[in-house]
Amino acid sequence: MFDRSILETDTAFLEIMETIDYSVLLGRYPISLFHRKTDTNKGRDALALPKQGKTDFVRGVISADGKWVYKLCVLDFFWNVKQLQPKIIKAAGAALPEQTITAEPVRYREEFLKYIASRLGGKLGWLLIRVI
Amino acid sequence: MELIKTICIDYAHFHRAAPLLFYHLRKDVFKLDEEHYQSQFTKKLRPVDGLGLSGSLFFYSDDENFIIKSIGRRFEYAFLYSTLMHPLGEYYRENPDTLLSEITDVLYTFDHRLGGYLGVSPSHYIVMVNVLEGLDEGKGCKKWDLKPQGFFEPTRDLVPDDMKTEAAKSGLADELDEKIILTRKQKADLMYALLLFVCSHHFVLGTDCLIGASWRQTPPS
Numbered sequence: 147m148f149d150r151s152i153l154e155t156d157t158a159f160l161e162i163m164e165t166i167d168y169s170v171l172l173g174r175y176p177i178s179l180f181h182r183k184t185d186t187n188k189g190r191d192a193l194a195l196p197k198q199g200k201t202d203f204v205r206g207v208i209s210a211d212g213k214w215v216y217k218l219c220v221l222d223f224f225w226n227v228k229q230l231q232p233k234i235i236k237a238a239g240a241a242l243p244e245q246t247i248t249a250e251p252v253r254y255r256e257e258f259l260k261y262i263a264s265r266l267g268g269k270l271g272w273l274l275i276r277v278i
Numbered sequence: 279m280e281l282i283k284t285i286c287i288d289y290a291h292f293h294r295a296a297p298l299l300f301y302h303l304r305k306d307v308f309k310l311d312e313e314h315y316q317s318q319f320t321k322k323l324r325p326v327d328g329l330g331l332s333g334s335l336f337f338y339s340d341d342e343n344f345i346i347k348s349i350g351r352r353f354e355y356a357f358l359y360s361t362l363m364h365p366l367g368e369y370y371r372e373n374p375d376t377l378l379s380e381i382t383d384v385l386y387t388f389d390h391r392l393g394g395y396l397g398v399s400p401s402h403y404i405v406m407v408n409v410l411e412g413l414d415e416g417k418g419c420k421k422w423d424l425k426p427q428g429f430f431e432p433t434r435d436l437v438p439d440d441m442k443t444e445a446a447k448s449g450l451a452d453e454l455d456e457k458i459i460l461t462r463k464q465k466a467d468l469m470y471a472l473l474l475f476v477c478s479h480h481f482v483l484g485t486d487c488l489i490g491a492s493w494r495q496t497p498p499s
Contacts, residue, residue: 151466151467151468151469151470152375152376152377152467152468153377153468153469154469154470155373155376156373156376156377156378159365159369159373159378160378162365163361163362163365163366165357165362167425168425169423169424169425169451170377170423170424170425171379171409171410171421171422171423171424172421172422172423172424172454172458173409173410173413173419173420173421174419174420174421174456174458175412175413175418175419176417176418176419179412179414179417179418179419190310190343190407190411192342192343192408192411192412193412199463201463201464201467201468202375203377203464203468204377204380204407204409207460207464209458209459209460209461210459210460210461210464211459213459214459216458216460217409217410218377218409219377219378219379219380219409220377220378220379221379221423223362223378224349224354224355224357224358224362225353225354225357226353226357226361226362228357229353229354229356229357230353254426257426258425258426259469260426261424261425261426262424262469263469263470265424265454265458266454266458266460266465266468266469267460267465267469267470268457268458268460268465
């Protein structure tokens, strides 16, 4: 019927794994750095022009105005709250009495999705985060 | 087939954790050329400057296709070995479109020469695909590390000050300082296919929807 978006699916997995603090690494390249795909070397060709209309953020997508290629991935997903719990309490007690500490995977995921939608979603992203 | 279970980087010996799991991931899921991959570890690695936001050591493989990153803290690698590694492998397999960085190996060593000159000798490393390969800020490229602020910040709060960069000390991820121009489909695939579906449904039913107006010009594909 319909699919969940990639970030929703990925973060749902990270929520099950009870991790927090992961981030999105986003890169922006001028499209002029890219060339048509050639199969000369055995490694991946990082600067092969992404296919138009194909949505593969890891290999790159072409921006709506055709000027850029964007690539992104989700990084640093090894902070598991169960493993962290004793450290959090210790750090919170000693150094951060005033800071609101959020170490719930569910809430981190929600804030993460909202943050990314608001930064990468343009006007639509801002509207949607007001709805949800 | 014979699995290569140890490798040697800069004269330090490494053991592969779960060599079979990662061999199959590289071959079946990430579609990497195994010969090319293995050959990267016979060449010299290049240390990447700075410890970065996470306080880790980074090395590039010879051709920069891969990044080797230290996992310095016990609660991180304990979680990786005991809980995450196998479900993650399964997740990669079932979700070929995933954006989770592609981890191609988990390595450990009892040899403390690598990175020793920095006064830190982590024993656990991951190898991952360098997604931003070829990103050159001198050629008009730019990158950002994005995550919500105002949360517990493990790097800032737990890592000793002398191991952190200035950025890590302040605990700041990057603020996105330019507009990212994605097509509607790209945004939907990335972030909110579900929400768009719900809204389009409302729209079709004639119910008012916040984003209904913008859909009149371009119907959803």
